Amino acid sequence: MDAAPVSAVIPCYRCAATIGRAVSSVAAQTRRPAEVILVDDGSGDGTLERLHALAASYAPEWIRVAALPENRGAADARNAGWAAATQDYLAFLDADDAWHPRKVELQYAYMKEHPEVALCAHRHEVLAAPEVPDRPVGAFSAERVSKTALLLSNNFFAPTVMMLKRELPQRFLSGRRHVDDHLLWLQIVCGGHPF
Numbered sequence: 001m002d003a004a005p006v007s008a009v010i011p012c013y014r015c016a017a018t019i020g021r022a023v024s025s026v027a028a029q030t031r032r033p034a035e036v037i038l039v040d041d042g043s044g045d046g047t048l049e050r051l052h053a054l055a056a057s058y059a060p061e062w063i064r065v066a067a068l069p070e071n072r073g074a075a076d077a078r079n080a081g082w083a084a085a086t087q088d089y090l091a092f093l094d095a096d097d098a099w100h101p102r103k104v105e106l107q108y109a110y111m112k113e114h115p116e117v118a119l120c121a122h123r124h125e126v127l128a129a130p131e132v133p134d135r136p137v138g139a140f141s142a143e144r145v146s147k148t149a150l151l152l153s154n155n156f157f158a159p160t161v162m163m164l165k166r167e168l169p170q171r172f173l174s175g176r177r178h179v180d181d182h183l184l185w186l187q188i189v190c191g192g193h194p195f
Contacts, residue, residue: 002031003031003032003033003034004031004032004033004034004087004089004104004105004108005034005087005088005089005108006033006034006087006088006089006090006091006104006108006163007033007034007035007036007037007081007084007085007086007087007089007090007091007166008026008033008035008036008037008091008092008093008104009037009039009078009081009082009085009090009091009092009093010022010023010026010036010037010038010039010081010092010093010094010095011039011041011074011077011078011081011092011094011095012038012039012040012041012043012047012051012077012095013040013041013042013043013047013071013074013077013095014043014045014047015043015047015050015095015096016045016046016047016050018095018096019038019047019050019051019054019095020050020054021096021098022093022094022095022096022097022098023036023038023054023058023063024098025093025097025098025099025101026093026099027058028101029099029101029102029103029104029105030101030102030104030105031104031105031108032104033087033091033104034086034087035061035062035063035064035085035086035087036058036062036063036064037063037064037065037066037081037084037085038051038054038055038063038064038065038066039065039066039067039068039077039078039080039081039084040065040066040067040068040077041068041071041072041073041074041076041077042067042068042069042070042071042072043071044071048065048067051065052065064084066080066081066084068080072174072175073175073176073177073180074094074172074177074180075172075173075174075175075176075177075180076172076174076175078092078172078180079171079172079174082166082171082172085166087166088165088166088167089108089111089163089164089165089166090163090164090165090166091103091104091107091163091164092164092181100134100135100137101134102137103122106137106140107120107122107163108163110142110163111163111165114142116194117194117195118164118165118168118188118193118194118195119163119164119165119168119185119188119193119195120142120163120195121145121155121156121195144194144195145185145189145195146189147186147189147190150182150185150186150189150195151186154179154181154182154185156181156182156185168188168193169191170184170187170188170191171184172184
């Protein structure tokens, strides 16, 4: 199957022990993203070297590594990956998380079928490492997330918001280290973009 026009963005901070599982879950997708961008957030502990080694272990140029000169937090690392992305859609994954093998396939198909939607999310489950989600996925439905629901609660942390249009003008708030994802979702929804 052709690669999906998706850039997978993974912020990396002192994650040498977990990043291999995260990247493996991206590589195991039934429809792989066209590119993976690993952003070292000024780790200073050997993480950057691990990222380069991982990139070299996959097809040339499938994984690109970027490095921030100092630790700025996940919001800035995600923004750096966003700026480096070349595909129409972005997918965020944390360095200590893993994707279900059909994540990209299912969400890209949904986004392609619903071009009016700016971003979509899904439920998640907490598994003990080194487990990777692999439950069968049956039929699913989607519902619009309202401004009110999002103001009251954030049920969608960054790795669950899989598909997001790269062309959106909003970005994660630079320097913000907590609930940066919730703030961005609110800005997108309050900007009139369907979630």
